[in-house]
Amino acid sequence: MSTPMPGDPLAVTESRVGVADSRLLRGSGILSTHGLGSCIALAIYDAETRCAVLAHILLPCEDRAGPVARPARSAVHAVPLLLRKLRSAGAGRRLVAKMAGGASMFGPLLLMGGVNMGERNIKATRRALQDAGVLLVAEDVGGDYGRSVYFDVSTGTMLVRSLKRGDRTL
Amino acid sequence: MSELTSLRPMQLDAIREVANIGAGHAATALSHMTGQTIMITVPTINVAALEEVPPSIVAPDEPVAAVLMSMLGDLTGRTLLVFPTDTATRLAELLLRRAHAPGTELSDLEQSALKEAGNILSGAYMNALSEFMGLMLLPSPPSFAIDMARAVLTTAYLQFGSDRDYVFCVETEFFMQDTGESLRGFFLLLPDVPSLRAILRAVRLA
Numbered sequence A: 001m002s003t004p005m006p007g008d009p010l011a012v013t014e015s016r017v018g019v020a021d022s023r024l025l026r027g028s029g030i031l032s033t034h035g036l037g038s039c040i041a042l043a044i045y046d047a048e049t050r051c052a053v054l055a056h057i058l059l060p061c062e063d064r065a066g067p068v069a070r071p072a073r074s075a076v077h078a079v080p081l082l083l084r085k086l087r088s089a090g091a092g093r094r095l096v097a098k099m100a101g102g103a104s105m106f107g108p109l110l111l112m113g114g115v116n117m118g119e120r121n122i123k124a125t126r127r128a129l130q131d132a133g134v135l136l137v138a139e140d141v142g143g144d145y146g147r148s149v150y151f152d153v154s155t156g157t158m159l160v161r162s163l164k165r166g167d168r169t170l
Numbered sequence B: 001m002s003e004l005t006s007l008r009p010m011q012l013d014a015i016r017e018v019a020n021i022g023a024g025h026a027a028t029a030l031s032h033m034t035g036q037t038i039m040i041t042v043p044t045i046n047v048a049a050l051e052e053v054p055p056s057i058v059a060p061d062e063p064v065a066a067v068l069m070s071m072l073g074d075l076t077g078r079t080l081l082v083f084p085t086d087t088a089t090r091l092a093e094l095l096l097r098r099a100h101a102p103g104t105e106l107s108d109l110e111q112s113a114l115k116e117a118g119n120i121l122s123g124a125y126m127n128a129l130s131e132f133m134g135l136m137l138l139p140s141p142p143s144f145a146i147d148m149a150r151a152v153l154t155t156a157y158l159q160f161g162s163d164r165d166y167v168f169c170v171e172t173e174f175f176m177q178d179t180g181e182s183l184r185g186f187f188l189l190l191p192d193v194p195s196l197r198a199i200l201r202a203v204r205l206a
Helices: A075-088 A116-133 B007-034 B086-096 B106-133 B149-158 B193-200
Strands: A014-016 A021-026 A030-036 A040-046 A052-059 A095-101 A135-141 A148-150 A157-162 A166-167 B036-039 B042-047 B061-071 B077-084 B137-139 B142-146 B166-178 B183-189
Touching: A014 A148, A014 A157, A021 A075, A021 A135, A030 A040, A030 A052, A030 B142, A040 A075, A040 A116, A040 A148, A052 A075, A052 A148, A052 B106, A095 A116, A095 A148, A116 A135, A116 A148, B007 B036, B007 B042, B007 B086, B007 B106, B007 B166, B007 B183, B007 B193, B042 B077, B061 B086, B061 B106, B061 B149, B077 B086, B077 B106, B077 B149, B086 B166, B106 B142, B142 B149, B149 B183, B149 B193, B183 B193
Parallel strands: A014 A030, A095 A135
Antiparallel strands: A021 A052, A030 A148, A040 A052, A040 A095, A148 A157, A157 A166, B036 B166, B042 B166, B061 B077, B061 B137, B061 B142, B077 B183, B166 B183
C-alpha cells in the first residue's frame, strides 16, 4: 500500500490529508487520504485553473451549536470551507466535485443499536454540495469496505483503492 | 466530554485494572487455543477527539483483521479485537493446525476460525468483567472484517458510540511469542459514557 499510484513514476508530490482536515493543491500533485470507513473523501476541482481541494469528512453535521473548531470535520461545514479555499486560491466558478467513502462496515451489528454513519455522511455531503450549487460528477460510495483516495490534481481523476474491490478510477 | 477528561487518577487506575482483568482472561483463552505463551501490556486509556485518536496500532491503510462485538446488559459498549495481517495469518495456522498457502489471502475457513477465536476471546474478556464487577454483560454475535486499520477503528468509534466528539478507549496490547518472533494484537474496550459510570460504581469509585 506504500506506492500511491500504480505504475505511475511518482515524481509528483503526494499531499496527505488527515482525518477532519483539508488541503489545496494547484497545477500538479496528488492529494490523498487513507483508510476511509464511514468517512467521506470529498474533492472539489476547477479544471481550468487546475485547482483542487480534498477533505476527509468524519460526520454529517456537528451535534453542538457554537463555533466550529474544525470545519472539515462535518459535511455541512466542509463544503463552504472548501469553496472558500478554492476562491482565495483563484479558482474559477466552474467547479465539480467527486467523492468516495461512506461505507457501513460491521453491518450485522448495525441492527443492534448502531447508527448508519456512512449512509448519513453520503446524504449530508450530497445535500451540502447541492445547496452550494456544486455539481457532483462522480462518486464511489457505500458498501462494507474501507477505501483510500488519491486525487490527481493535473488530470482531475480520483483513484479509489480498496482491499476488497481493488482500484477504481473516477 | 467534561465527564471524560475529569476522571481522577484513582478512577483511571480502576478502569485500567478492570480492563487488565478482562485482557488477562482473554490472553489465557488465547494461550489455551494456540498453545503459545501470550504476554499482555498494562492497558492504556485513550481519551481523545475523534480526529486525534493516535494511530498507535498500525499505519492507517495497513490491512488488519478485526472482530467487533457489542456489549449489552448492565454495561453497553463494544469490544474490538485487532490483528495485524502477520498475526492473523499465524493465528489462523495455529488454530487450524495447517499452513497458510503463501501469497494468498486468508481463506473463508481461516477467516471463520479468526472470527470464532475473536468471539471466544471477547467472551472471556466480557465474562471476566461481568464476574469481577457483579454486572450482567451480554455479548452480541461477533462481526468480522479484514480492512484498512483506520477504517476499522473509526467505524468502531463512530458508528456505534453514543458520543460523537470524544473517544474513550482502553487498549491492551498482547504479544504471541512464536519461534523467536513476537506477533502483536490489540484488545480495545469501548464503553459507552454511561457505562463508565456503571463501572466506577461497581468498583465503588463513582
